[in-house]
Amino acid sequence: MISTSDFQKGIIINFESQSWxxxxxxxxxxxxxxxxxxxKLKNLITGNMVEKTFKSGEEFGEAKTEIIKAKFLYSxxxxxxxxxxxxxxxxxxxxxxxxxxxxSFLKVNQIVDATLLDEKIIxxxxxxxxxxxxxxxxxxxxxxxxxxxxxxxxxxxxxxxxVPLFVETGDVIEVNTEKGEYVRxxx
Amino acid sequence: MKNWEKIRCSPKLKKIQILRSKIGDLIRDFFKKGxxxxxxxxxxxxxxGQEPYLSPMEVHFRDEKNKKYKGFLITSPEYSLKxxxxxxxxxxxxxxxxFRSNESFGGIHSPEFTMLExxxxxxxxxxxxxxxxxxxxxxxxxINCSNYLNYxxxxxxxxxxxxxxxxxxxxxxxAGINLDKAKNLKSFxxxxxxxxxxxxxxxDIFYSIFLNEIEPRLPENRPIIIYDYPLPQASLAKRKNKxxxxxxxxxxxxxxxxxxxxxxxxxxxxxxxxxxxxxxxLRKKMKKNYxxxxxxxxxxxxxxxxxxxxxxxxxxxxxxxxxxxxxxxxLLIFPVQQLFTEPR
Numbered sequence: 417m418i419s420t421s422d423f424q425k426g427i428i429i430n431f432e433s434q435s436w437x438x439x440x441x442x443x444x445x446x447x448x449x450x451x452x453x454x455x456k457l458k459n460l461i462t463g464n465m466v467e468k469t470f471k472s473g474e475e476f477g478e479a480k481t482e483i484i485k486a487k488f489l490y491s492x493x494x495x496x497x498x499x500x501x502x503x504x505x506x507x508x509x510x511x512x513x514x515x516x517x518x519x520s521f522l523k524v525n526q527i528v529d530a531t532l533l534d535e536k537i538i539x540x541x542x543x544x545x546x547x548x549x550x551x552x553x554x555x556x557x558x559x560x561x562x563x564x565x566x567x568x569x570x571x572x573x574x575x576x577x578x579v580p581l582f583v584e585t586g587d588v589i590e591v592n593t594e595k596g597e598y599v600r601x602x603x
Numbered sequence: 604m605k606n607w608e609k610i611r612c613s614p615k616l617k618k619i620q621i622l623r624s625k626i627g628d629l630i631r632d633f634f635k636k637g638x639x640x641x642x643x644x645x646x647x648x649x650x651x652g653q654e655p656y657l658s659p660m661e662v663h664f665r666d667e668k669n670k671k672y673k674g675f676l677i678t679s680p681e682y683s684l685k686x687x688x689x690x691x692x693x694x695x696x697x698x699x700x701x702f703r704s705n706e707s708f709g710g711i712h713s714p715e716f717t718m719l720e721x722x723x724x725x726x727x728x729x730x731x732x733x734x735x736x737x738x739x740x741x742x743x744x745x746i747n748c749s750n751y752l753n754y755x756x757x758x759x760x761x762x763x764x765x766x767x768x769x770x771x772x773x774x775x776x777x778a779g780i781n782l783d784k785a786k787n788l789k790s791f792x793x794x795x796x797x798x799x800x801x802x803x804x805x806x807d808i809f810y811s812i813f814l815n816e817i818e819p820r821l822p823e824n825r826p827i828i829i830y831d832y833p834l835p836q837a838s839l840a841k842r843k844n845k846x847x848x849x850x851x852x853x854x855x856x857x858x859x860x861x862x863x864x865x866x867x868x869x870x871x872x873x874x875x876x877x878x879x880x881x882x883x884x885l886r887k888k889m890k891k892n893y894x895x896x897x898x899x900x901x902x903x904x905x906x907x908x909x910x911x912x913x914x915x916x917x918x919x920x921x922x923x924x925x926x927x928x929x930x931x932x933x934l935l936i937f938p939v940q941q942l943f944t945e946p947r
Contacts, residue, residue: 432798443706443712444712444861445656445707446656446813446814446861447861449809449810449836450656450804450807451656451705451706452811468815469814471807471810471811565614565615566612598604599604600604
């Protein structure tokens, strides 16, 4: 069983005899009531999105899913191609939506978790921490803090994120793929 | 990065903290101009609020002779402030730090937050509705120079008066449920078609329907005042009349965010004691920590509290709305999340 306290983005619950992917969730505690969890769910058969609010502590059946390690190969016209980490002949591809906003941090050979439900890939999740090289960061001048002390850098995957002024082209930075945020400079 | 470090390299984030401080100044201006007295009541108390769905934090400490004491951090300053109404202050407000256990570390909750409470003696919840409309309108005008609030892509017209909807109308309109015929668990359940809401507690069904059917359908371009709650949701509110199933309580929602809760205060000592005892039983059933009943509060009501209106408003939520911030962890300088779960 999965309880609301196990909720995470990307996990699958059975509810009203169907399987649903948790796309987003937030705890809400009305001032004079019990705690609840607001969720955005994606129906894995129809692809429909719904919003449901469950009482905190409610339990759900687990969908029989399998998580495999997969390696990112390349993307082409919004399709992203992967292979099993240890079996390069087992290839599959998914649309951008299956990966979510973290797609922009995918680098060739990046290892990800792919979730399988009935032999279908229904979710791809990147590690929360990834290390990426900055390929372009505008030079910063001393005292130039007018833009809020940050600037936009382009990473080797093409992603653009805000970084502190001291980050330079060629630096490797740690990125939080869930929040899409700069964490620290690695070297 | 911790928030204080982010602020170090971002004037934009620094500005948010400066504006938060300004909001505090403006709130004080607003109430002082209205003749209110700012009061500070204790954060550490012997008897915390009895509300069955809240979990006060316990504090253990000792005196100079090493004698042990157990207390609680307040979940709201309401008991103290009501004693002061009995003491003879007639318009009071407080910006109080409050604490609640078993809350989410972020999003729209934090275990530590600030409650803005104000009370008016010889008044009721109708006047408090006007106060909250005027306050939010005034603050937005000063901070964002507009009658409109822009929040997460939504444009909200704050011009008073705000639309009002009774709980009874809301349940009938959005969920097809007649609350007058749902006075007990059995009659409530008999009106429910969706299996998802078939729970064994009146209040749980109430909020399941409210959060799933009503709240998502509330208008998003205006704040809304939801008023007159049914008796199981009475808390410290006064009944509409002697045997009424509804109490004079209202909540303010802005784009689905619960901003404030207010009452015409219950002044009847006997009924208040009875409700607290019921809540104590409910807490025991729900395996919540034991909290003694504040007899000093009951005694104050026995002495005679003037008919009063009062409200508790989440200051950080108001700041989030005014400053366009979605997650409380992006508003606070030292969020609990970073203090307790992120290593240095």
